[in-house]
Amino acid sequence: MLGNIETNKIDFLNFLYKEKKFVYFKHIANEQIATLYAALRQFGKDVRENYEAEEDLLELFQIIRKNLNRFLSSIDNYNLIFEQYLSSLIGYFKELRNHYTELFDMYGRPLIMTLQTIQNQSSDTNFIKQEIRKKINLERNQCIVTRYKSKTKNVDGVPVVSFSEYLRNKCDYDDAFIIGSPEFFDQRASSIFLATNTYFLTYSIFRNDIKRPEFLNHIPKNLIYDSMLSNVCMGKGLEGQSFIVDFGEVQEQEFQKEEIILRHTQQASHLNDLDKVEANLVILHNNHYTFIPVDTKVRKVNQDSLRISSEKIQALSPGDWLLFRNNTNTDLIIEVANQLLGEAYIKHRKLQKKWKKKLRKVIELNGEEKVIRYFKNKGVKNANFQNLKNWTKETSIAMKYFEELLQILKFDEKTQKEMQESAKILNQKHIQAGKSITAQLLEELDGSVVDSLVDDGYVTFTTPLIEGASFNIEMIKEIDYTSIMVDYRDVLNVWRE
Structure with missing residues (x-):
């Protein structure tokens, strides 16, 4: 069975790159979006540098940021985005004004004014969508790819699909218009090009180029040769700010790995040896973490097929998706x-x-x-x-x-x-x-689950298999392969720092 899977992967790669591919990077300049971005970026910088002890403010900023990100990454008409997020944004800005008046005057008010300008002048359009319309040709097989699930199902007859759907469908497109820089997606956006012509479109304030695998970052580019992409013509990347750095992981509190390891090992030191388990710390997104025993298999969800397999920690790597059951230590199979x-x-x-x-x-x-x-x-x-x-x-x-x-x-x-x-x-x-569980969970995993996972770094869902049971799929951020002894009741649970 494994041989067939590997053969299918090789066949797919051969099909993918049998003909020449072209990758282009496009910038879209817009004064209103640039103003919105500049205010939001400075707001975040001020909060991180001067209010790091204000947990309520940090959380409030994260929520405001996440809502405003939609204006920077969506192709929905702005009236749809306002319809979905405006009322909650108003509530968050009111909270900012009531508790942090100076910050509201400095950042909240300019952000609101910029949003009002977009609402008044451009409500029935979208700046990225305007650019895409210039390239639509219904005689060609085209698609538009977004990170988030879009309310817009097509633009002038060209289908809009999420990035996960795009990869799962494996269609041989003439043109794919991907909304965002490759760094806005996971590593696959920098290595899998289904279309003859792939266009990455983002605003001119953001960098737009291929995301290099982290393990290559210390090697000069002129010393790296990628034979798999030798038939891909890559356009010159464009300079700009990093969407991820400005709006993503940098704003999370630093993960206190040593402190967590020390806490759990100290707790385990008082236990009978039979109640201790040799395990590795696995850091998940959103400052979640878990401990995986070195000799135990965990359920891994394949990102393309959504099939579930059992893997030991040695076979896992950052970016993998793991399946956990919530709120109980009882094994689901039992x-x-x-x-x-x-x-x-x-x-x-x-x-x-x-x-x-x-x-x-x-x-x-x-x-x-x-x-x-x-x-x-x-x-x-x-x-x-x-x-x-x-x-x-x-x-x-x-x-x-x-x-x-x-x-x-x-x-x-x-x-x-x-x-x-x-x-x-x-x-x-x-x-x-075990067979029943796998079959039932597969029924629950669909595109919407994947979209939420890509968006938030985790997703929660339920199944009628066990009444009241819920499950999380969590994305691995880092694995610490230093073996430690922890309480057996602490393993395979998802903890928040």
Whole structure:
């Protein structure tokens, strides 16, 4: 199966670049947008430099910024944007005026005046849309690509699609008009060009050029040769401010990685060794984080197919999407398997807990090293420190040499047989539950979920699979591969700094 996937990827890349591609970068100059940007940028600079302890103000600015970003990145007519965001913006500016009068007079009032000018003079249009109209040719296969899901479904007959849809559809376009600089999107915007002609359009205040992979930033451009893009003619990038730096990640508080690691390791230091797990810190977007055990697989969502796979942390990288269940430590497979078992689950889980409880007691009384030596002498050849810990957790059903383990734990013959038969049933139901979960979650994942994820760095959704259950897909920002010991109850939860 894996071979087929890799072959499909290679076939797609060969198809993608079999003919020459052209990439152009276009700037759109507009005085009103430049004025809006300048005021918003200076507002953000002042807040970051002089009000860093004012958490309420920082949060208020972030909300105002996010709303105003739509005027800088959307192709919807401005009256639609005003209709969606104006009432909330007025409320936020009122809050700014009531609590920070000086900042309101210095930045809030000029921003409002600029918005009023746009509303009065250009309400029924959009400056980027005006530029695109000059290039529309219905005899050609064209599309318009936006980062955010747009209310505008087409411009003079040319379809408008989100960036995620654009990549999923894999259409061979003549022309693609992508709204924003490549840095406004993820790395794929700088390496996947579906159209013969790709145009990146953004306002002249912003830089507009290809986003280099971070690992290449320390290598001079003249020493890099990209054979995959050798058939792509790249236009000269354009200078300007960085949209991401001015309006994005720089405004987030610095992530206190060392402090978080210290806090969790100190908490774990007071625990029994069986309750500690070796894990890596994974930093997510929006100052969220999680701990992933080094020997545990997590659910990863493929960005193109939206299919779910299980991967160990060594196979993950920044930009990957991970699936988490919210507000519970109970493993989803266990809960669904219990549903499939009906009332019989009580009996099976009772037998499972019985041998685990006895195993844990033996380890606590004798110590791990002594137990490992004894188990190996008695035929449990895979006994080691990590396996002992795994066997005491509820996710473990049985293991190789399970029969020998039950004999060592001195259960009578009848109970041993019951436990072995029960383990077989539980294992079957866990496999069935895993397939059911994957199928159900795939039904819930669609373009709207992806758009929200690209927009906000995470997305929350629900499924009828488990009543009241909700899930998050989170985007990886950074992985710290330094192994640390944390409380097993802290892993695979999404934490906010």
